[in-house]
Amino acid sequence: MLTLSLFIIPLIAGLVLLNIKNKGLASSISLVVSIIQIAVFVYAFSVFKDKSALLTFDKPWLSDFAIRFHLGLDGLSLIMVGLTVVLVSIILLAIKNLNYENIPKLLGLILLTEAALVGVFSAKDIFLFYFFFELALVPVYLIANLWGGENSSKITFKMFIYTVFGSLFMLISFVLLYMRGQSGDIESIKVTVSLLPNLIKQILFWGLLLAFSIKMPIFPFHTWLPDAYSKSPTPATMLLSGLLSKMGVYGLIRILLPFAPSGIQLYGEIIIILAVAGLVYGSIIAIKQNEIKRLIAYSSFAHMGLMAGAVLTLSVTGLQGAIFQMVAHGFNAVGLFYIAKIIFDKTGSRSLTTLGGMTQSAPVLTVMFMLVLLGSVALPLTNGFVGEFLMLKAVFDFNHVIGILAGLSVVFGAVYMLRFFQKTMYGPSNDITIKITDIGTKEMMVLVPIVIVVLLTGVFPNLILDISASFVNSLGVLNK
Amino acid sequence: MLYLGLSVSKKSLLPINLAFLLIGLLSGFIDWNAPGLYFNNMVEVSNTLILVQSVVILAAILVAGLSSKLFEDAIDHPAEYYALMQFAVVGALIMVSFQNLIMLFVGLEILSVALYVLAGSDKRNLRGNEASIKYFLMGAFATGILLFGIAMFYGATGSFDINSGSSVANNLPEGKIFFWIGLIFIFIGLLFKISAAPFHFWTADVYQGSPTIFTAFMATIVKTAVIFALYRLAVYSFSFEYDNWSKFLVIIIGLSMIIGNLTAVYQSNFKRILAYSSISQAGFMLLSLIGLGEQSFGNLGFYTLSYAFATISGFGVFLIVSNDQLVDGRPNENINVFNGLFKRNPDLAVILLISMLSLSGIPLTSGFWSKFFVLNDAATKGYLWILIVGIVMSAVSLYYYFKPIRATFGSTESESITVSAIAKATLYVCAAMTVLLGVAPNLFRGLF
Numbered sequence: 001m002l003t004l005s006l007f008i009i010p011l012i013a014g015l016v017l018l019n020i021k022n023k024g025l026a027s028s029i030s031l032v033v034s035i036i037q038i039a040v041f042v043y044a045f046s047v048f049k050d051k052s053a054l055l056t057f058d059k060p061w062l063s064d065f066a067i068r069f070h071l072g073l074d075g076l077s078l079i080m081v082g083l084t085v086v087l088v089s090i091i092l093l094a095i096k097n098l099n100y101e102n103i104p105k106l107l108g109l110i111l112l113t114e115a116a117l118v119g120v121f122s123a124k125d126i127f128l129f130y131f132f133f134e135l136a137l138v139p140v141y142l143i144a145n146l147w148g149g150e151n152s153s154k155i156t157f158k159m160f161i162y163t164v165f166g167s168l169f170m171l172i173s174f175v176l177l178y179m180r181g182q183s184g185d186i187e188s189i190k191v192t193v194s195l196l197p198n199l200i201k202q203i204l205f206w207g208l209l210l211a212f213s214i215k216m217p218i219f220p221f222h223t224w225l226p227d228a229y230s231k232s233p234t235p236a237t238m239l240l241s242g243l244l245s246k247m248g249v250y251g252l253i254r255i256l257l258p259f260a261p262s263g264i265q266l267y268g269e270i271i272i273i274l275a276v277a278g279l280v281y282g283s284i285i286a287i288k289q290n291e292i293k294r295l296i297a298y299s300s301f302a303h304m305g306l307m308a309g310a311v312l313t314l315s316v317t318g319l320q321g322a323i324f325q326m327v328a329h330g331f332n333a334v335g336l337f338y339i340a341k342i343i344f345d346k347t348g349s350r351s352l353t354t355l356g357g358m359t360q361s362a363p364v365l366t367v368m369f370m371l372v373l374l375g376s377v378a379l380p381l382t383n384g385f386v387g388e389f390l391m392l393k394a395v396f397d398f399n400h401v402i403g404i405l406a407g408l409s410v411v412f413g414a415v416y417m418l419r420f421f422q423k424t425m426y427g428p429s430n431d432i433t434i435k436i437t438d439i440g441t442k443e444m445m446v447l448v449p450i451v452i453v454v455l456l457t458g459v460f461p462n463l464i465l466d467i468s469a470s471f472v473n474s475l476g477v478l479n480k
Numbered sequence: 481m482l483y484l485g486l487s488v489s490k491k492s493l494l495p496i497n498l499a500f501l502l503i504g505l506l507s508g509f510i511d512w513n514a515p516g517l518y519f520n521n522m523v524e525v526s527n528t529l530i531l532v533q534s535v536v537i538l539a540a541i542l543v544a545g546l547s548s549k550l551f552e553d554a555i556d557h558p559a560e561y562y563a564l565m566q567f568a569v570v571g572a573l574i575m576v577s578f579q580n581l582i583m584l585f586v587g588l589e590i591l592s593v594a595l596y597v598l599a600g601s602d603k604r605n606l607r608g609n610e611a612s613i614k615y616f617l618m619g620a621f622a623t624g625i626l627l628f629g630i631a632m633f634y635g636a637t638g639s640f641d642i643n644s645g646s647s648v649a650n651n652l653p654e655g656k657i658f659f660w661i662g663l664i665f666i667f668i669g670l671l672f673k674i675s676a677a678p679f680h681f682w683t684a685d686v687y688q689g690s691p692t693i694f695t696a697f698m699a700t701i702v703k704t705a706v707i708f709a710l711y712r713l714a715v716y717s718f719s720f721e722y723d724n725w726s727k728f729l730v731i732i733i734g735l736s737m738i739i740g741n742l743t744a745v746y747q748s749n750f751k752r753i754l755a756y757s758s759i760s761q762a763g764f765m766l767l768s769l770i771g772l773g774e775q776s777f778g779n780l781g782f783y784t785l786s787y788a789f790a791t792i793s794g795f796g797v798f799l800i801v802s803n804d805q806l807v808d809g810r811p812n813e814n815i816n817v818f819n820g821l822f823k824r825n826p827d828l829a830v831i832l833l834i835s836m837l838s839l840s841g842i843p844l845t846s847g848f849w850s851k852f853f854v855l856n857d858a859a860t861k862g863y864l865w866i867l868i869v870g871i872v873m874s875a876v877s878l879y880y881y882f883k884p885i886r887a888t889f890g891s892t893e894s895e896s897i898t899v900s901a902i903a904k905a906t907l908y909v910c911a912a913m914t915v916l917l918g919v920a921p922n923l924f925r926g927l928f
Contacts, residue, residue, distance in 0.1 A: 134843045145889040146889065161879060164842070
């Protein structure tokens, strides 16, 4: 029931907000919903260990097809749902104070995205998973189109077609699975999957992989990403990079690993090479970027590559690292995009060549930026370090050469992030940057929680790793 | 209805028309739970057939609900057109419940003749005249083939009753060749009407030329009637030869999906897009003939209903928007007519979005379930490749279904659009039902 309410509350609130015109009322509704969601999640978290029956919701949906409306939380789902709930609350808080038109509708669409994401991360039935996987994209598509700039309809169209095209291959796989087992339940499919004929196993592996690798994305399916991230309005970018891309990694862990283990054994190495190639390639391009949103976009793409590679090594460290990094990257990406938006609003520019010297007029912003940035460059005692370290170790154990190449990305990451910082905050200030005002309480209310998470999970990574360990150990398809 | 035009004012026509259709819809349910054969074994009545007939009448009601504006100012003699629509509905109702091949022919003719006239009802439009004559010639040709097939069937079995098909196999081995000729010709005749590839060439021109409101009528009601006629034949007359004809039919289905979808990608006229999409939708509907299991009838019923809601709301939005923006005195039919719809009338834009999502089969709209049901049905019969073709083609269809949606986000200088109350209600019903059936498909499907 708790899981259901985590899904229902934002759904209803989102639909209500779409029909509200008053900005103040809408803001307070979204605030209340955020608080309720976090409270429900905290309660769910506290009963997770001993009363997990409270967390499932199971009703027949299409009885003659044995398709059920089945939501539930295990270790992985709990982390992902927590990430969704907290991050969406932060995004809502951030959006309210930005100067967008028609804020109530924007908040409503974000809440609808939250509902769909909770659905994805807690679905226990493959069809339910597929529905929410598709559904999450629709509100983001609308946000990107309605609040985007001139070219946004063309760019989001590409993103939409690309990802839906990928998920249709997931649907092919799911229908094949369903026809064999006559059930959509993830747990019962896991049992029957090893009995499938070889051809079906191959189709399953490639179909599912295609869907998830477009969603994350990993090389070479990333071409929709740079434009979509940089040209979309900031709320859409935050949702895409912070949460929607995680659906791909989650899909890899939840669906691909148990459903197509033989495919990973056979082709895993090729995919890891592609993922790491994307990681290096994304990092190098990020170094050359002058447009700050594009820079963060490419760095996001690079991080996703490492996560995919780590998951496919089929090792406990790799999986733990990827799960941890999903949370870390979610917060870091949202923080960075928010700072980029602040910089743009204050200076009217997103180009590194025209910015500089902001630290003189905005010291607080500089400090907050530095803290979020340290998480992204994986400095020890920040959240980025734990994830990257575990993932790099897994990839290195898998294959030393690939591991060393992947390790380069940490160096590159430091280069492009510090260049970003240096070219905006330090250096000579110009006419525009000298006049800007520092950030106030409104912005601090968004950035402080992010910074707290960055440091807290960096110092105490076991907060997350302990929960995910129970899931990873029960997965049963890992090496060793 | 025909005589109403003489005395009653134009305004009262639509309510009267709707009232008659509603009476028809309700009176169908008088025979609920009273299955049997009526009129000397000419038509069958059963609960499932009543449901199908309700789909037909419901579609007619929805189309009529959209027609208010059109008839007020565009056409000279609205009463006649309403009467013709009623005739066409009668023909469609006969076609879904015939027990005797003569009735199939009669029903098809009532339906077709009315539509030949309706297709050309906009007399000042050259394309309309072209559409009408094309539809008439092609339709007459198809009817001839169908009639020839029925004659062969009679020659082989000695009866017009649809149940007599199976007697050939047992009694008359030498008549089998005639039976086969009959079967093939009947199939071809009806596939013409449903515009399955390779019998689809008339579709795009006719859809484009006809007044939009009758295009919607054709796309939904004719397709529904013909597919159910085919289904009845497949079950009652031809099922014992299933193994032989299904191999060919599945190729026709694959062709319809591929040709329909790939051609639609290159169109810029919205009506032509929907025409080609309707070819591929016909392919999907025919999948239930491949399935031909216990649930196939319900699947087909669900498919036609969800298709009717999605298509009618799509055409409805288009009708309103295109009449609002004239090019050379004619409604603009290009996709760019939707430009900036989100700013001009967000409700219409959302309805269009739902309609297009449903047609392309995105989950949580009824279109997803309808495609899932028929594809799953066909795949259980062992035709795995058609499942993959179907899904890949759905992916292709996304491209052209999203063209109009993309346009709605564009910028515009035009002012907002107002919609008449009755059309608005119709569109809301369509969109709401599309989502409702998408969330809870068993609401309707469970009835079968």
